[in-house]
Amino acid sequence: MARVLIIGAGGVGQVVAHKCAQVDEVFEHITLASRTKSKCDKIAAMLPRKIDTAEVDADDVPQLVKLIEKVKPDLVINVALPYQDLHIMDACLEAGVHYLDTANYEPPEEAKFEYKWQWAYQDKFEKAGLMALLGSGFDPGVTSVFTAHAKKHHFDRMQTLDILDCNAGDHGLPFATNFNPEINIREITANGRYWDNGQWVTTKPLEQKRVFDFPEGIGEKDIYLLYHEELESLSKHFPELERARFWMTFSANYLKHLEVLQNVGMTGIEPVEFHGQEIIPIQFLKALLPDPASLGPLTKGKTCIGNIIRGTKDGKDKIYYVYNICDHQACYREVQSQAISYTTGVPAMIGAKMMLEGKWMKPGVWNLEQLDPDPFMADLNRYGLPWQETWLDQAFQ
Ligand code: NDP
Incomplete structure (x- = not known):
């Protein structure tokens, strides 16, 4: 206790x-x-x-x-x-x-x-x-544990990792971010970056796009390469990975609004002087946008976040896909929040539980993939983020 x-x-x-x-x-x-x-x-x-x-x-x-x-x-x-x-x-x-x-x-x-x-x-x-x-959220967090689970149970050697983060939810508003707008927009408007054969490759913001057919009726969505922090720790802790990338879905409508906001300077993080006062444009924008917490009752649809890993086991090539599907309205019924906050908050509780129960407790600074994935994976199923795993015929290009 x-x-x-x-x-x-x-x-x-x-x-x-x-x-x-x-x-x-x-x-x-x-x-x-x-x-x-x-x-x-x-x-x-x-x-x-x-x-x-x-x-x-x-x-x-x-x-x-x-x-x-x-x-x-x-x-x-x-x-x-x-x-x-x-x-x-x-x-x-x-x-x-x-x-x-x-x-x-x-x-x-x-x-x-x-x-x-x-x-x-x-x-x-x-x-x-x-x-x-x-980083005990979903990505990073669950995606880190998914990688450790794949290595422990399914691969002798992992070669490529693609983390796919899809939010197929719709809040019906013209433009809103699903979590803190400042953090979210800073992440998306930054250059993309991925790990490739021992070095970082930089891409322009949202330069690389793919289409992926997500499971359980979500269907085909445009998905864009972003830099995400777990790539740094996963490429360090699994040096066998030849390539590691992170992808996130955005609707055409979301990108249209973001482009205009960027073009007029509203996403800037440098202070500008306005009527004798210094303001940071992105912070002013945050004040105008809907509070992410207010999206809970409005958002319908599902999220699907998971890892596609290509590698070998017993000399055979394998393509493994592990993911969670989360329903915005089910989250709202349970905790009065939408699925983005839910998929972050549940792993934070589970990470805390792992530490306090002594399953993960050890002195030092740790990323989740460095710890035993099994008890955490079991608790995901128990506390609201059940995961599925499957094998794909085709690699994610
Ligand atoms: P919000 O903006 O909704 O909430 C942030 C909270 O922190 C607010 O209550 C805010 O207070 C409080 N806060 C800010 N500054 C201070 C301060 N100096 N002292 C005390 N409290 C402060 O953000 P979210 O809840 O959406 O996100 C929380 C965290 O989760 C962020 O770090 C975000 O990056 C992370 N996250 C991680 C994800 C993952 O999967 N790993 C996914 C999504 C988010 P006030 O209300 O007064 O401003």
Whole structure:
């Protein structure tokens, strides 16, 4: 039985709070803290059991340490924004508690997704006898565990990995992002990048497109190559991979809006002066766009996220596809959130459970693919993200 402090009361924080509250045999005591306490209180009021709430600025390390010392959690679950990762890791070290997040650190002034800043904490966490689990969402997170599962059970050698992230949901609005608009747009408007024979190949944003026929009635969708942070850790931890790529679906309508916003400078991250005040265009855009949390009741349809891996087993070539299908409306019925927040929040709860049950607990800084995939895969089926596996005749080109 453990105590957890969840930081961040956005779309993902709401799901993590719900899922932890459902598993009371592990999460005995829950505190939900964020910059705006009223958001924590609103979530707390939806839950099946009582939790504590608190206000905290997670960029203020002394304030965080004070809160951690008051709450006395065994683990801090960070589902604030990637900008807060290092501050929360510092506070965990100072207060002597374990750490988990769902997205790697990103400096606010530069759209750069790299693990180097967090991997640099390896020695500090190890020496303190504490664990930091990095990227326990869906992608990264479940896609990382899917890769470890494929290697453990289905391949002697993996050659190519393609992660396919499809959101076939429709919220009926002209334009909205499914999670934090600033983080989402920064990710999509950045150059694409993939791992190819020991080096990174850079592509222009959304330059490479394919069409893939997704299972369970989702059907054919356009899918675009993006850089995604798990490519860095997976190519490091599975050096046998000759190629590793990440793909995401976008509708023509979404891309049309994004192109116009980009062309007029609304997605910029550099400050501009407006009526004597400095504003960052993408932050102003965020203020105009629908709050992702408000999409829950509106979104219909499914997500399908999974890995296609080509490799060999017992001398035979194999193409393996492992994926999860998640229904937006079913998520809403269960936790009042759409599937994007759900598919991130459930793995955050499971990662926390793995640590607190001792199945994954070891000092240091770890990505999920470095740990035994079996208990995590079992819990995906148990807690709302069942997975399917199949063998394909054709490789993903
Ligand atoms: P939201 O923007 O909905 O929520 C972020 C929350 O963090 C808000 O409650 C916000 O508070 C709070 N916050 C921001 N800054 C601070 C601060 N300085 N101190 C305290 N709280 C703060 O984001 P999401 O819930 O959609 O995403 C949460 C995280 O999950 C992000 O890091 C995102 O990158 C990650 N993610 C990971 C995915 C994966 O599959 N691995 C997929 C989707 C998201 P306030 O409301 O006051 O602004």
